[in-house]
Structures are given as C-alpha cells and as structure tokens.
Amino acid sequence: MPTLSPAARLYSQARRNLLPRHERLVAVAGRWQHEYLAxxxxxxxxxxxxxxVAxxxxxxxxxxxxxxxxPGLSAPALLSVVRLPEWRPAQxxxxxxxLVLVADGIEYAGNLGTLIRTADAAGADGLVLTNATCRLTHPKVFEASRGTVLTLPVLTYDSVARARRDLTxxxxxxxxxxxxxxxxxxxVDYGPGKAAIVVGSEGSGVAAEWRTPDLTRxxxxxxGRADSLNVAASASVLLFDARARMR
Amino acid sequence: MPTLSPAARLYSQARRNLLPRHERLVAVAGRWQHEYLAxxxxxxxxxxxxxxVAxxxxxxxxxxxxxxxxPGLSAPALLSVVRLPEWRPAQxxxxxxxLVLVADGIEYAGNLGTLIRTADAAGADGLVLTNATCRLTHPKVFEASRGTVLTLPVLTYDSVARARRDLTxxxxxxxxxxxxxxxxxxxVDYGPGKAAIVVGSEGSGVAAEWRTPDLTRxxxxxxGRADSLNVAASASVLLFDARARMR
Structure with a gap:
C-alpha cells in the first residue's frame, strides 16, 4: 500500500479525532461545507x-x-482540514x-453541534463548555452546527469553579x-441584565457544582407524559425566550 | 441454524422495520423502556x-x-413487540x-422521535404527519421520543389537502x-384560538401545498450566521412560545 501524502494523512487523522486537542483541527468534507468556508x-x-471539482x-x-x-465518500470530493479559532474569555x-449558553457534561457530538447552531441562531454571544466529554473538533460537531462552530465563540473550561468565576x-x-x-x-425577569443559561448532560443533568443555592434554578x-426534554430542545426554548424578553 | 420461534421472529422483523405499516408494531428493548411500558x-x-430478568x-x-x-445486545436482556395505538382525527x-404540531416531510426517525417528545412536553394535543418518509414504528422513533410515541396522538395523512381540511x-x-x-x-397573536404549527423537512422545508397565501407564514x-434552525429546535421554540402566550 503506497504511503499517504502528509496532507492526506493529516485529513485522515483529523477525521478520526486522532490529533492533539490543542491543535483544534477539524476535517470538513462536502459541497455546502466548502461553500460555507469560502x-x-x-x-x-x-x-x-x-x-x-473546481x-x-x-x-x-x-x-x-x-x-x-x-471511507464511504466517492469522487468528485473536496476535503479540507480547518483550524477552529481560539477564544479568550475576555473576547x-x-x-x-x-446572553451565553453554558453546556455541562455534553456527551454526544451531534448534540454539541446542535447546541452551537441553536446558540448562534438565538444571538447568544458564546457557548461555555464544562465537563464536556465530546470534542469540539469531532466532524459531527461541524455538521450538526452547520459550520457555526467556526464562528460562534466557544470557551472550554476544565473547571466549573473557574467558569463560574469568569461569568460572575x-x-x-x-x-x-x-x-x-x-x-x-x-x-424569570431577565430585565436589562446579562444572562448565562446552563443546560446539562443528556443522562444526568447539570453537575452538582452548578446546583448551588446561590444560583437560580x-x-x-x-x-405531557415525558419527564424531560432533550438538551437541545431545552436550550432552544430557554435561549429564545430569554432573548425575546430581555430588555 | 435452528429456526427462531414465531415470537422471536416477530421481534426481529419489527426491529428491522419489515412488518406491514398498518400493523403498527414496534420493537422495544431495554430497562427504562420496559419500566415505562409497565x-x-x-x-x-x-x-x-x-x-x-424479572x-x-x-x-x-x-x-x-x-x-x-x-445484534449487539447481550444478556440480561428484555425485548418486546408493542402495538402503537391507532388514532382517528375526531379523537x-x-x-x-x-395546539397541534404538524410535521411535513420528516426524513429521519430520530428527528421524528424528538418532535414527538417535544410536542408531548409542550402539552400539544397531537402530531399530524404529512409527506413523512420515515416510519412511526422505527425503533429510533421510540427511543428519541422516550416512549411518548405510545401516548401522544399521531395522525398520519397521505394527503396534505385532507390534513388541511380536517384542521380547518x-x-x-x-x-x-x-x-x-x-x-x-x-x-403572532394566538389569542383564545386553536393553533396548528407546521414545521418542514430537514432538507427543503415545508411542502408547497402548505405554503399557500391563505395560511400565515x-x-x-x-x-447569527446560520440561516436556519434544525426542525426539532424550531418546533420547540414555536410550540413553547405558543403555549405560553395562548389565552
């Protein structure tokens, strides 16, 4: 089997999520995807x-x-490796x-992508991630976010305490x-203030570190019959309502 | 290879969506699923x-x-075949x-299940399906609906004209x-009236038969940057807002 070129190997590694997280490289394939990049x-x-392909x-x-x-793609095909922007809290x-969305403990890349797309559409200023177990660079995040992972500012925190300190x-x-x-x-009366809305993981909800008495739940x-909404539906309802009622 | 029992064969066929649509049989596996049935x-x-398994x-x-x-499940395992209720328009x-949600042209079972779960949570009286290309009996519909496909009334129409006539x-x-x-x-002023909210397919939106001048769009x-929300997020925003503002 002939060796892959370095560029092809980079794409393959990005697609399989094998690159170090700090490199922030995402594999992107397809027509609308490249039109969106352009x-x-x-x-x-x-x-x-x-x-x-032109x-x-x-x-x-x-x-x-x-x-x-x-695997699974056939010609004509266009593939790219894209670097996600890096955001600092002050930005x-x-x-x-x-308005920011905080997503705690998200496990599935598809859900993370949908949350990004929803936060973008609601005009949120950014997404804060805590306890995330899926990677922002997963190709499904790009797909489900419809590419908005490239533009919506995302802050990833290792510590809930630190995220809370920055928000406060x-x-x-x-x-x-x-x-x-x-x-x-x-x-909730959002009034003229600044709101951070925290939604929790698909399985167990928001981590205990976010459920302290000083925060409003x-x-x-x-x-109906179900005892909860899925995380993306909850975020949609809360973000759009907050945006509509903020002064 | 020994022959499967008729019951095991029925489960297998339901799981693979091989049974006639009018039989409305769904394959259900797992613990919370059976607790919910009970x-x-x-x-x-x-x-x-x-x-x-008890x-x-x-x-x-x-x-x-x-x-x-x-395939993929291991013991201990509990599997059932369940018949979905059949609903008449008058019910x-x-x-x-x-409040009813109308979903037009839905292609993906996971989205259909999420729409059912969302409609249930918003207190909608039912879901109307037109131009659906995925089956209500797909196991993913049960999963994504968290079982509410068993209780939220669903009407499936072959014709948009007929659905519109019944709603009117x-x-x-x-x-x-x-x-x-x-x-x-x-x-929108929902006032004291009755509202049917139509959302469209993932790809091409609502069919032309729903986009006539006599209906409010x-x-x-x-x-943000994206030009649309996903169908489940749109339905969440519209249903919960309508429910909050109806008199």
Whole structure:
C-alpha cells in the first residue's frame, strides 16, 4: 500500500479525532461545507480534491487515497482540514455581551453541534463548555452546527469553579435548567441584565457544582407524559425566550 | 441454524422495520423502556427474555437467538413487540384541542422521535404527519421520543389537502414555519384560538401545498450566521412560545 501524502494523512487523522486537542483541527468534507468556508473567507490548512471539482488550491488525491482517508465518500470530493479559532474569555464575556449558553457534561457530538447552531441562531454571544466529554473538533460537531462552530465563540473550561468565576466577574446572572426546579422559566425577569443559561448532560443533568443555592434554578414545565426534554430542545426554548424578553 | 420461534421472529422483523405499516408494531428493548411500558400499563404483543430478568410473562430465548434478533445486545436482556395505538382525527382534533404540531416531510426517525417528545412536553394535543418518509414504528422513533410515541396522538395523512381540511373543519388556525417569512413568530397573536404549527423537512422545508397565501407564514429570526434552525429546535421554540402566550 503506497504511503499517504502528509496532507492526506493529516485529513485522515483529523477525521478520526486522532490529533492533539490543542491543535483544534477539524476535517470538513462536502459541497455546502466548502461553500460555507469560502463565504466566511476561511483558508483551510489543507484542501484535497478527488476528481473534477473546481478549487484553486486543492491537492489532487487518487480514488484509492480517498477511500482510505474518508471511507464511504466517492469522487468528485473536496476535503479540507480547518483550524477552529481560539477564544479568550475576555473576547466572549465582554462588557456588551448579554446572553451565553453554558453546556455541562455534553456527551454526544451531534448534540454539541446542535447546541452551537441553536446558540448562534438565538444571538447568544458564546457557548461555555464544562465537563464536556465530546470534542469540539469531532466532524459531527461541524455538521450538526452547520459550520457555526467556526464562528460562534466557544470557551472550554476544565473547571466549573473557574467558569463560574469568569461569568460572575463579567456581570452575568446564571440560570440553571433543572426539571425539578420550582421556578418556571417564564417567571424569570431577565430585565436589562446579562444572562448565562446552563443546560446539562443528556443522562444526568447539570453537575452538582452548578446546583448551588446561590444560583437560580429554572424548570420548563412538562405538560405531557415525558419527564424531560432533550438538551437541545431545552436550550432552544430557554435561549429564545430569554432573548425575546430581555430588555 | 435452528429456526427462531414465531415470537422471536416477530421481534426481529419489527426491529428491522419489515412488518406491514398498518400493523403498527414496534420493537422495544431495554430497562427504562420496559419500566415505562409497565408504568403506562401497556401489555406488549410478546416479550422475550435472555438471562436473569424479572418479568412475569416473558418467553425465554437463548443467547444465540438474542444475537440473531438484536445484534449487539447481550444478556440480561428484555425485548418486546408493542402495538402503537391507532388514532382517528375526531379523537385528536377535538372541540377542546388547542395546539397541534404538524410535521411535513420528516426524513429521519430520530428527528421524528424528538418532535414527538417535544410536542408531548409542550402539552400539544397531537402530531399530524404529512409527506413523512420515515416510519412511526422505527425503533429510533421510540427511543428519541422516550416512549411518548405510545401516548401522544399521531395522525398520519397521505394527503396534505385532507390534513388541511380536517384542521380547518376542527377550527384550527394554521401557522407555517418558513425562514423566509416576513412575520416574526413573536408577532403572532394566538389569542383564545386553536393553533396548528407546521414545521418542514430537514432538507427543503415545508411542502408547497402548505405554503399557500391563505395560511400565515411565520419565521424565527436568525440572529447569527446560520440561516436556519434544525426542525426539532424550531418546533420547540414555536410550540413553547405558543403555549405560553395562548389565552
């Protein structure tokens, strides 16, 4: 088997999530995906092309190499490795920021991507991740976010205490979604303040470090048989309601 | 290879979606799933058990049979085939019904299940399906709906015209979600009326038959980079907002 070129190997490693996390490299494949990169003016680290695809800076690869770096795809195909921007807290939790989503303990890349897309659509200033067990660079995050992982500012914290300290220092009031909370989300008065809305993992909800008495816990009343909404649906309801009622 | 028992064969066929649609049979596996069936008082058509599981009416199957009917599961395992209830329009679009979700052209079973779970949580009286290309009996619908597919009334229509006729006859005002619509969803006055909210397929939105001038089209303003929300997020925002503002 001939050796893959360094560029093809990089794509393959990015696609399989084998690169060090701090490199922030994402494998991106497909037509709308590349149109979106061009629309944003983003220059990939490398772009690979198999077959006839218009692109001015792509390296050609064989169909055999394509089958190795992205099984299941067939020519014509366009593949890129893109570096996610790195955000500092001061760029996201700014004086004029009003709304951030905090996602705690998210396990599934598809859910993380959907949360990013929803936060983007709601006009949130950013997403704060705590206790995340899935990677921001997973290709499913890019897909489910419809590419907004490239533009919505995301802060990843190793420590909940530190995330809380940064939010407090930036003037945010924190609201923790909890199906067992007594306060109906519609009863929250967001007023002219800054709101951080915390949603929890698919399995066990928000971590104990977020459920302390000094933070307001809010619930979305369940009017049917199920005892909870999925995390992306909860975030949609809370973010859009907050955005609509903030002054 | 020994022949499977009729009960094991039925489970296997239900799991692979090989039974005629009108039989409405769903394969259900797992612990919370069976606790939920018991909680609802639902008697499965058949229940199979592999290994030590407390159950008073399960047929025992071998590990080899388990591997055939549900690859990937291992003992102890509990499997059932459950029949979905059949709903008539008059049971769902009742004089006292206030809110229904209409989902048009849904392709993915996971999305359909999430829509059912969301409609249940929002207290919708039912779900109307038009142009659906995925089956209500797909095991992923049960999973993503957290079992609420067994209790939330669902009407499946072959014809949009017929669905529209039934909704109109039952006194519903229909609102069609359309990212290009000029009317912001927050500007809708639901008042004391009955609302049917139509959301479209993942790919191409709501079918032309729902986009006629006599129906109000509403949009959820996109405040970020993405041009749309996913269908389950849109439905969450619209249903919970409608429920909060209806009189």
């Amino acid at each position: 629309h944003l003016g983003i220059r990939p680290e490398v772009t690979l092309r198999c077959g006839e 692109h001015d800076a792509a390296l050609d690869i064989s169909e055999r190499a394509l089958a190795r770096v992205h 996201v939790l700014r004086p004029d920021s009003r 220092a930036a003037g945010f009031t924190t609201y923790v979604a909890d199906p067992a909370a007594a306060v109906d989300y519609l009863a 809010v619930s979305i009343p369940m009017r | 909680h609802l008082g639902i008697r499965p058509e058949v229940t199979l058990r592999c290994g030590e 159950h008073d009416a399960a047929l025992d199957i071998s590990e080899r049979a388990l591997a055939r009917v549900h 769902v679009l009742r004089p006292d019904s206030r 006859a039952a006194g519903f005002t229909t609102y069609v979600a359309d990212p290009a619509a000029a009317v912001d969803y927050l500007a 509403v949009s959820i303003p996109m405040r």
